[in-house]
Amino acid sequence: MNEFANPLTVLFAFLIGTAAGSVFIYLSRQLVYSRKLRVAQRKAAHTVAEAQTEAKSIVQSAREEAEKMRMANENELRERRTELAKQENRVTQKVETLERKLENLDTRERDLLKKEKSIDEEMEKVEALRGQEQLKLEEVAGLTTQQAKDQLIEMVESEMQVETARRIRQWEQRIKEEADEKARNIIIHAIQRTASDIVAETTVSVVPIPSDEMKGRLIGREGRNIRALEQATGVDLIIDDTPEAVTISSFDPVRREIARLVLSKLVLDGRIHPARIEEVVTKAKEEVDAAIQSAGEQAAYAAGVHGLRPELVKIMGRLKYRTSYGQNVLQHSVEVAQLAGMMAADLGINVNVARRAGFLHDIGKAVDREVEGTHAAIGADLVKQWDKNPDVVKGVAEHHFDQTETSIWGFLVSAADAISSARPGARRESLENYIKRLKALEEIANSFKGVDRSYAIQAGREVRILVKPEEVDDLGSMRLARDIVKKIEEGLEYPGQIKVTVLRETRATDYAR
Template sequence: MRNILDEAKERSEREANRILTYAIQRYASDCTYERTTATIPLPNDEMKGRIIGREGRNIRALEAATGVNILIDDTPEAVVISCFDPIRKEVARQLMERLISDGRIHPTRVEELTAKITREVEEEAYSAGERAVLETGLPGVAPQLVKLLGRLKYRYSFSQNVLQHSLETAYFMGIIAAELGLDENKARRIGLFHDIGKAVDHEIEGSHAQIGADILRKHNEAKDVVQAVAAHHAEVEPVSPYDVLINACDTLSASRPGARSETTELYLKRLEQLETIAHDFPGVESCFALQAGREVRVIVSPEKISEGEAQMLARDICQRIEHEMNYPGQIKVTIIRETRSVEYAK
């Protein structure tokens, strides 16, 4: 009996290795690392002065509107944009290029262009979601799910692009499902949607697997799809072959040499935690982690936070950071409370 069991186990392992090798051979994809900086070329070094503006008003407006860190140093005819959030970095990159090309650089123009470019980036994200659905050949995907898929284009996990990872996982799911006699379309659907919770996991409490399952359930996806997404990190018990298969294909995509970098992911999580802590306080409109996490700038509503309360808010945020985070050195917390007085001559 033992010999029969050993032989069956050995045969099943050989077959599993054959299927995995076959799936990897049929799929080839480039590995690209996320860069947290973007270099913008300038027509001449005089443009640096125009970007900074009188008493630094232009560069302050740029950083406040986009939430990035703009580095202007001795590098000839270039400025560097630094930001851990790829969406902000892309908005800032396009903003800088258009301002330089247009030549009109002032705070009002910065605010107008930032709003316009942000809308364009959101439209591009939706197009990316549509392309992903077409590439995998999935019918009947709700527009809201397409939008969330597109947002994954700007998310990274251990330096691996999450949308690209989702596509890879979908392809692996389809190939292996065919070998095992399972439903290919259902398998690809699970693979494409398995990380959809990462599109909003910084806005909603809970694991991305559970968030993703809740989103899919809300949009009437099949029970097998919802269950597999919830189970892909073993947070719930697997009940079907798809639940086990998605776990294997997720690991297969993530484990390819060069696909991920753990150091970058830990760094990004620290910056995200900084912003999350500041966002928890009432009256905060937006906040940005800058200088590699050594500074957090918090923009507050002048109607809700007075001058005196701003100082107390800075102290409260510092105390939360000290109690909840581990970090080297010190972190500077800056509260920005802007007051505008507007009148119209008639």
């Protein structure tokens, strides 16, 4: 029994001790909480006292400030009242002055009325005398007043018609001379401010190779490598006896550039087989696409044309690999944009529209091998899709005068295009060959009977022939144009086409003696 009593006694004593400890802790915490509460109450009371003191100080300051403002407003009000009183005095004086002037005006008006009445009476007398004189003149001349007026008007009208026609001819001649002079100055000014590099390119590219052994590897067993290359790139590879060189031939400059990159990488890498060729062709196409986009962006920046749609920029970039008679078309487009902008500034029209139309005028050449039609019409359709400015579309469509009507933008872009492409040296011909071709054109035209004189213009793209009207009639002019065209085609080499225009002018001359 005692064995079990001791543990119970211990447990009971532990519980009593625990309870006593809990009570002690609780009382200790209550004591701490009450002490903190008293401290907080003292701080709150102190804070309230400080706030009340500060509020009294603020109220006192506000009252003082309000008093100052009231005094200032009262002073300002007194000053304004004084000023108003002064203005009222001035107005009163002006009113008195005006009243005196009105009285003077009334007096003058009465005097004028009296004078006007006397003038009217005098005018009636004058009219009566003039009527009497007119009757006497009619009796002497044998004509009524209306008949005399009609004769005088007829004489004046006939003289005025002659004089007007003469003046109109003079003004037309003067305006034409001034317009020609201004146009020459504008064009010369634009040419002097523009300089560009001319790069002649052909339809073939040459890729150097380290040794002639590489030619056999490029051809491959039974020609499988060269066939894979030509099928993947769409070009012709010419592997002949030329030492350490392979020639790439294609009418499409983009394909030729892709093939050049592929061939260079394969020669550098050394691994040449159909699967590797396809892989390299894919990467080369991606590089060329990136180069086309970059070239278009750089050209647009150089031309000062901003805000173009990415589609137009990419198509323009393709012109980097396109040439026209040896002239790089992208460089030509930048130059045309700059020239058109300069001339537009001199003419006082929209420079941005002129630059944009000049930059995009040959965009059709980027896709003219894929779409039917002239490059001007194709380019106008492309621009119309992404550029909603009708003036830009007109400049692109009309720069070769293919439309029935030509706007100022068509003339402007055409002039800039001619300056860029038609001057000696801009295209493939040298200056000497250029001059020789122009002389040959004129000699061919002058060799026909009835030709008075001829002029090769538009950089040799047109020859104008003046015939003697007494020797060549209208039908003969048509036959002469056809014969000259035939002789030019047979005996002259020239780029593009040449327009032959025969002019027959009949003049009637007589002398007044």
